Amino acid sequence: MARTFDAVVVGAGIVGASLAYHLAERGVRVAVLEAAPAPATGATAKSAGGIRLQFSNPRNAELSAESLELLKAFPETFGVDAGYRPRGYLFLHPASTWSSWSKAMRRLRALGYPVELLSLEEARKLVEFDPKGLVAASYGPEDGVFDPPTVALAYLKAARDEGAFLFTESPLLKARFSGGIWRIVTPKETFEAPLWVNAAGAWSARVAERAGYRLPVAPYRRSIYLTAPAGARPGPLVVDAGTGVYFRPEGPRYLFGASRPDQPPGFFEGVDGEWFEEVARRMAVRFPWFSSLGLDLKGAWWGYYAETPDKNAILGPVPGLEGAWVATGFSGHGAQHAPAVGRRLADWMLEGKAAGLSAFSLARFARGRRVSEAGIV
Numbered sequence: 001m002a003r004t005f006d007a008v009v010v011g012a013g014i015v016g017a018s019l020a021y022h023l024a025e026r027g028v029r030v031a032v033l034e035a036a037p038a039p040a041t042g043a044t045a046k047s048a049g050g051i052r053l054q055f056s057n058p059r060n061a062e063l064s065a066e067s068l069e070l071l072k073a074f075p076e077t078f079g080v081d082a083g084y085r086p087r088g089y090l091f092l093h094p095a096s097t098w099s100s101w102s103k104a105m106r107r108l109r110a111l112g113y114p115v116e117l118l119s120l121e122e123a124r125k126l127v128e129f130d131p132k133g134l135v136a137a138s139y140g141p142e143d144g145v146f147d148p149p150t151v152a153l154a155y156l157k158a159a160r161d162e163g164a165f166l167f168t169e170s171p172l173l174k175a176r177f178s179g180g181i182w183r184i185v186t187p188k189e190t191f192e193a194p195l196w197v198n199a200a201g202a203w204s205a206r207v208a209e210r211a212g213y214r215l216p217v218a219p220y221r222r223s224i225y226l227t228a229p230a231g232a233r234p235g236p237l238v239v240d241a242g243t244g245v246y247f248r249p250e251g252p253r254y255l256f257g258a259s260r261p262d263q264p265p266g267f268f269e270g271v272d273g274e275w276f277e278e279v280a281r282r283m284a285v286r287f288p289w290f291s292s293l294g295l296d297l298k299g300a301w302w303g304y305y306a307e308t309p310d311k312n313a314i315l316g317p318v319p320g321l322e323g324a325w326v327a328t329g330f331s332g333h334g335a336q337h338a339p340a341v342g343r344r345l346a347d348w349m350l351e352g353k354a355a356g357l358s359a360f361s362l363a364r365f366a367r368g369r370r371v372s373e374a375g376i377v
């Protein structure tokens with residue numbers, strides 16, 4: 001006997017959790033299927049926890065802004081502190097990236113976003129760095145950090161309170177559509193629903209294949225490194241667009257990293273120790289004080305970005321497959337967009353309104369369209 005639901009969400013990361021809650025809250029009977037023994041253990045547990053309004057594409061900025069409001073409201077809505085702290089984000093730019101970035105930031109300012117354009121002298125009051133090769137900076141005082149696993153678990157609990165079911169150790173093995181109903185097979189049980197959503201992050205192309213369609217999403221390993229305790233005090237997340245490195249305080253330590261440009265796609269396991277040397281070298285060049293800190297490679301961790309050809313999310317229905325939806329491919333900014341995306345996608349699924357998400361449709365790739373985003377994604 002198959003279990004029947006109104007909708008099945010595949011993947012219990014922060015995206016699937018937010019969507020499950022926003023569907024359940026509207027009275028939809030939802031099943032969430034998670035391959036792992038526990039929810040929120042994929043990329044959601046591995047992120048740097050950053051949230052920023054500073055995106056060059058106003059659509060991305062808008063998703064962050066809406067998510068920020070939802071995160072701020074977490075204590076009243078769910079009785080849970082989402083961990084949001086407005087520590088700020090500081091972007092340092094060389095001339096090659098500053099002209100387009102500053103234009104985009106001015107546009108955000110005109111739309112009312114809290115973004116400041118800073119001279120290098122002003123930026124150096126926030127953090128000490130070697131200005132060689134840089135021309136200016138931007139700062140978002142309301143950008144900051146939050147706690148993605150806490151948010152995902154709060155959404156799942158609230159979804160269950162609204163009648164949703166979570167099935168762990170239940171990977172989607174196969175999905176087939178017939179007579180207006182999707183049959184989703186897992187090792188333990190089979191589920192039936194007219195709607196289902198692929199929210200399996202870095203694994204979403206595999207899930208798509210098992211359901212008979214193709215998704216241009218690939219996993220890319222990303223490592224986050226730590227210094228030894230260094231007396232760090234709360235401060236902004238700093239991104240150096242010149243060298244690609246970023247860092248922020250994490251308790252008394254600093255966490256730091258950079259996307260490796262020659263990283264091949266695939267589920268490579270373990271911290272990237274080779275890239276660590278290069279990132280630490282770049283950090284010391286831009287932030288000379290960094291070279292006196294001890295490093296703690298043992299504390300490092302890794303996770304997978306789910307990357308699309310334009311490094312922006314894929315959201316919405318799967319063309320030609322009635323009832324099949326996707327919410328995946330967020331690269332390095334899915335945790336912060338999940339609250340708004342879950343809410344808007346639930347609206348789209350139930351009311352047929354794309355609610356500002358249509359630019360992220362899967363169909364864009366077939367039409368030769370791309371979502372552009374100049375910020376490090």
Ligand SMILES: Cc1cc2nc3c(=O)[nH]c(=O)nc-3n(C[C@H](O)[C@H](O)[C@H](O)COP(=O)(O)OP(=O)(O)OC[C@H]3O[C@@H](n4cnc5c(N)ncnc54)[C@H](O)[C@@H]3O)c2cc1C
Nearest residue numbers: 011013014015035042043044048050172201303334335336
């Ligand atoms: C190192 C790193 C740093 C990051 N930093 C940030 C940041 O600062 N800010 C930010 O916003 N984002 C950041 N991100 C990105 C962010 O973590 C992700 O975009 C976000 O967590 C994606 O959530 P998700 O729910 O789509 O995916 P996941 O959390 O990966 O969830 C997908 C789930 O699907 C499950 N699954 C897989 N296969 C199946 C199957 N067959 N059946 C059922 N379930 C399945 C997996 O087990 C997993 O639990 C970072 C990511 C990494 C790796």
